[in-house]
Amino acid sequence: MDMSVIIDPIVKLFIAILIGFVSVKAGYLSADMRNVLSKIIIKVTLPLMIITSLLSKDLSGDTAMNAAVAAVSAVVVMTVLYFLGLGTANLFRLKEPTKTLHAVLSGSGNVGFLGYPVALAVFGTEGLFYAVIYGMVNDAVFWTAGVYLINRSGGSLVGRQALKKLVNPNTVAFLIGIPLLFFGVKLPPVLNDAFTGIGSCTTYMSMLFIGMTLATIDIKSLYKRVSMIAPALIKMVIVPVLVSMLFVHFGLNPVTIGAVVLEIAMPAQTVASIVAMEAGSDEKYAAEYIFFSTLLSLLTLPLIYYIMERIMA
Template sequence: MESQVIAEQVVIAGMIVLTGTVGSWAKIITEQIRYAISRLVFNITLPLLIVTTISRMEMSHEVLVNGWWALVFTVVSILLMYGFGKVSSRLFRLPNRSAVVHELHTMFGNIVFLGFPLIAALYPEGESLLYASIYYMVSSFMQWTYAVFRLKGQKDVPVRDRFNNLLNPNTVAFAVGILLFFIQFQLPYLVYQPFRTIGNATSPLALLYIGATLAGTNLKGILKRYDIYVLSFNKLLLIPFVLLLIINFFVKQIGIDFGDMPGTIIVLETAMPCMSMIVIMAKAYGAADDLASENVFFTTVLSLLTLPVVYFLTTAV
């Protein structure tokens, strides 16, 4: 039944993405509108979705234990992606500008614009976004520290520059949501309901943004890049599968108490396509932003096929 749900959600997501693409081709979604959508999602709708979802959860021993192991396996996921990115970039002997993008795109997925909408649709209960947010927090920490460090090079990166971007509306929303969760404070209905309604706009807006972004990608040369095939295979299938095996080993052989749903969420977040924000960061720091754009396009299109496969593996292994 859940396999049918994720298949339906992927089809629905694909249709919204296609709508965004057509809207961009028709000049309805302009560059300015696309930029406005990204800011709206990142600064308003997603933070409200996070805080209204997490704050409504009921505290239990199971949630706390699952949250802890979700954090542990998120770190394992990041380390796996880091290792695979390093090895594959050296395998292809990529020049530094391209190698940095390859490594970072192996590590960082499109959690905000695809991960959260998919998880929210697949698991409507509030608990699911807690685990997705934990993954986001760890990924965001690494993005604004290690990724900036790699893009700028090995020198002249003040500590303040590495950490100032960690304070953003989504991390604040997570902190507020966690605080309300621990003190079990329920937002008044007249506050909760409008905020929740706005937060529910995250999914369609994020998917429209992805579609509009894909519309501007130049397809020429993508299919000739052998490294993009390895990047896609590693990120969308191999690393999630390895992580799934590790989680299953600890759950079944070691006997840790980690639920199926949070485990599936961590694996699905690992299987997200390349992060679009890396394109902007690569351009800002002089890395190969053209290759980064191609990575986002190629892996996003493929993810519409691979995400159902990954989900099926989580139920079969």
């Protein structure tokens, strides 16, 4: 069993985080540059990545059932994890806006930036397809309900104003991309290559943003954040193991099981720290949570991969 297929993508992300961190600490970049970087990600690179990711896939009748399993799994798992996150937030007496942010981070995963490369490396293009289906739902829920909840708890928007936040560049990208996906529409090669190239910048730009944000906080305080341990272990170990056992019991396709379970086990959604900053929420807590869960994933993803192989054997 080659663990490097899981560990290598995570290490690459940490290198980008380290570069962002060192750049600010050394005075090479200003921490204020995060504001511009976050807007470029949210308004330009991420919407293009969403559209090109959707249009690069083909929906066929042979995979419709497994795709439905992946989509339904995302909705059910994210809902359960969100409420478990609220429970742990109450347990550790977190206050708003950190409480809601904690719950959203507990429910949404880094399926695009980290999950897709891992699924492709471990299960090939078939695994990537199911990972994308899961990721579509994960991101759709995050960019609608997640963004709404973070903005509402952050106090930047209330009532109908908060509902308007549901319409953002990324939900628009989904609204454009999903119909094109179902009708089999493809972008012209030149346009697709340009959009794909720009969208591919999202992953490492987000990591740089996290590193720059971490440079503004006291990382030594991470050991005090016991509130992060329970939800991270629930999301990244306990729930994936339970889901894999359930899927095996119902005799699902091994590739579907593997791809979906690995997506469930992904660390926290990286762009949540950007959304938190834009919403006036607790961006530092978000950055710490993302850093901690991504660091933990160096251990938990190989563990989940090993456990899945044992369960499916």
